[in-house]
Amino acid sequence: MNTELVTRPRTLERKVQGRPVMEGAGVKINRALTQSLQQRLDPFLMLDAFKSDDPQDYLAGFPEHPHRGFESVTYMIAGKMRHKDSAGHEGLLENGGMQWMTAASGVMHSEMPEQENGRMEGFQLWLNLPATEKMSAPWYKDFKTVPSVTTDAGVAVHVIAGQSHGTSGLVEKAATQALYLDLHLPAGSEFTQAIPAGHNAFIYVYRGDVEIEGSAVASEQLAIFANDVNSDGIRIQSPAASRVLLFAGQPLQEPIVQYGPFVMNSQAEISQAVADFRAGKLGAL
Template sequence: MSIRPVLETRPAHPTLEGAGVKLHRAFGFQDPTELDPFLLFDDFRNDRPEDFAKGFPWHPHRGIETITYVLSGSVTHEDSLGNTGALGAGDVQWMTAGSGIMHQEMPTASATGQMHGFQLWGNLPAAQKMTDPRYQDVQAKEIPHVIDDDGTLVKIIVGSFWGKTGPVDGIAADPQYLDVTIPAGVRKTLPIDTYRRAFAYVFEGAGAFVDAARPTGVLLEKEVLGQELNIRDMSGNRTLVRFGSGDEITVQAGPEGVRFLLITGAPIQEPVAWHGPIVMNTRDELKTAMQDLRNGTFIKAAH
């Protein structure tokens, strides 16, 4: 077994999207090879309804898939195919934009005034760029979870883990999307497929991810006085952790525990031509998509 080295840790940066929604972006609109097959990851979390109430009005997508995971509040959506619905706390939606879709997403606060969720963009390979659009809406009660003997809780949104398989399927990136909670002070090793790109996103508590490039003793010191573990190199709230190759990660939870998303996917390794919510393989394909938008031919008939 080999521990994946930590290539980088970096904070998510505040940005504005949609009609002025304040959110934090962990990555996106930079180097598309960095976390191939994933293109963008946003953390939309806010306690002020005025900072998100205007939402994400009608906009196009082509050539990608998006996964929306709601923790608090709700997100209503509708699209150019006539679909409507709402995602509540714990619910997930995977949208395959394929050949093209117009949709809008409007967040609503919970009873306590909070809104929190994530959106991840996955690229589509050339052979599936123009596939028919589709949705997979999954309620929280349908998402399996596993609790280990040490109290570690893993929700399996996509992929298989510890003998259970998430309900979302047929995704081009063949991803694994896990919501992991590790109790305070617990040190945990989690397996990862060797051939996948992988990242973690810490959003509650803090933890130290063991780096294979350094001895594990560098991360932990035991103080004789107080008998407490002092943890260096902690990754805390809104931190992206990008891993190198290997078949497992090890994390030491901090004094309040740690909760993070662990996401992996098979690299597509194809050229990327990208303009906002439209991602194709060539500049000519991108120009065609923009012409379709102007001409009113962006939405294609079912194949």
């Protein structure tokens, strides 16, 4: 049976409405997880959602830019995006695919649309790296499909990272134990997921609306689960058909210092990242 036993589900701590931002060369984005939530949702740093049928909202793309000190996970629902970076990687991210990039010591990369019309929709998550890995070698991989399983309640679970209902995701991270699921819930269904009490957890609803222990969460809202030492997981109920991203991870409990595309543990490390970028040393082969 595809079940995750949860007897003491977490309650809802709060709901957060994303804010519209412009990134890259002018791409419209809904930033669901902002910098103010980084400590609370450690090890997660940022979550951006992008969705538009208007090419003017995405055609400018994300020309070459730097990163250091974290990982980015891009999950595409619809559309095509071409990735190129200074480590020599290149790939096309398409419908249902996922790209995992560990920027670590530094990389220059670009993400450009490979379409001139139609819908582009997806998500980019920033996941922190522990201090011991921030200056390791960059890594990158494209995945054309994501492992999935259907629960006894009829919920389709796409396992991007971690494990759920007997299915392993594409990536396992020892330090953060990151869980990243895309849940497609039929009307009237319920989903449960066992999560260690010490891990931070939240959802982002991108279709329909759901209920968390009696509290409604609407589309395009982020909802944070309360941390309770007595809890053993989460429960999501879906009165109507909905789609939800679920995240959970073990906090690194290290200082977080962010300056634009650089996320380190101290201001001195940020200053070094900026200096390396200006000197053309960031991501150099």
